[in-house]
Amino acid sequence: LAKTTQPISMDSYEGQEVNITCSHNNIATNDYITWYQQFPSQGPRFIIQGYKTKVTNEVASLFIPADRKSSTLSLPRVSLSDTAVYYCLVGVPSGGYNKLIFGAGTRLAVHP
Amino acid sequence: EAGVTQFPSHSVIEKGQTVTLRCDPISGHDNLYWYRRVMGKEIKFLLHFVKESKQDESGMPNNRFLAERTGGTYSTLKVQPAELEDSGVYFCASSPLTGGTYNEQFFGPGTRLTVL
Numbered sequence: 602l603a604k605t606t607q608p609i610s611m612d613s614y615e616g617q618e619v620n621i622t623c624s625h626n627n628i629a630t631n632d633y634i635t636w637y638q639q640f641p642s643q644g645p646r647f648i649i650q651g652y653k654t655k656v657t658n659e660v661a662s663l664f665i666p667a668d669r670k671s672s673t674l675s676l677p678r679v680s681l682s683d684t685a686v687y688y689c690l691v692g693v694p695s696g697g698y699n700k701l702i703f704g705a706g707t708r709l710a711v712h713p
Numbered sequence: 714e715a716g717v718t719q720f721p722s723h724s725v726i727e728k729g730q731t732v733t734l735r736c737d738p739i740s741g742h743d744n745l746y747w748y749r750r751v752m753g754k755e756i757k758f759l760l761h762f763v764k765e766s767k768q769d770e771s772g773m774p775n776n777r778f779l780a781e782r783t784g785g786t787y788s789t790l791k792v793q794p795a796e797l798e799d800s801g802v803y804f805c806a807s808s809p810l811t812g813g814t815y816n817e818q819f820f821g822p823g824t825r826l827t828v829l
Contacts, residue, residue: 633815633816635815635816635817641824643820643823644717644804644805644822645821646750646802646819647816647817650815650816674770692816698770699815699816700758700772701746701756701757701758701806701816701818703748703755703757704755705755711720
C-alpha cells in the first residue's frame with residue numbers, strides 16, 4: 602500500500618473548521634483513500650473514503666485533487682468530542698479483504 | 714446491532730505465562746482481522762480470517778502467537794509464552810464478505826495486554 606504522510610498533531614478550537622492534509626505521492630491508479638478516526642481507549646472507526654474529487658457525508662468531507670497525490674479531510678465546526686487521532690490510509694479495495702496499514706496519524710486536539 | 718466485542722478489556726500477566734484473547738465479530742461478518750499496537754508504535758496488522766480459514770497471517774510476529782476461529786464465528790488469539798515485548802493493545806475488526814464499503818472494517822475496543 603502507498604505510504605502516507607500527515608502532520609503529527611494539530612490544535613483547534615470549538616466551532617472552527619479543521620483541515621488535515623495527507624500526502625500520498627506514490628498512490629496507484631486503483632488505490633482508494635480512506636480515513637479513520639480513533640478516540641482514546643477505542644478502536645479506529647471508518648469515517649470517509651474517496652477516489653477523486655470530493656466526497657461528503659454526515660461526519661466529514663474529503664477533497665482529492667486531480668493528481669491524487671494528496672487528500673484533505675475537512676471537519677466542519679469541530680467540537681471537543683472531535684478530539685481524536687485521524688489516520689489516512691491508501692489502498693486497493695478488494696471487497697473488504699484488505700488488511701489496513703496505519704501510519705502514525707494526526708492527533709487533533711480541540712480546545713474550548 | 715451489537716458491535717465487535719473483545720474480552721478481556723485488560724490483562725496483566727507475568728512473562729512466561731499464557732494469555733488468550735477473544736474477539737466476537739459483528740454477526741454475519743465473515744472477515745475477521747487482528748491488529749495490535751505496541752507502545753509508541755503504529756497499529757500493525759497481524760492476521761485475517763475469512764470464515765474459519767486464515768487468509769493472511771503475514772503479520773504474526775512469531776510462533777508464540779496462535780489464532781483460531783473455529784466455526785467461523787468468534788476468534789481467539791493465544792500468546793504462549795508471553796514476553797515483555799508483547800505488551801500493547803490488541804484490536805479485532807470485522808467486515809462483511811460482500812456488500813460492505815471498501816476498506817471499512819469495524820473495530821472492537823481492544824484488549825490492553827501488559828506483560829510484567
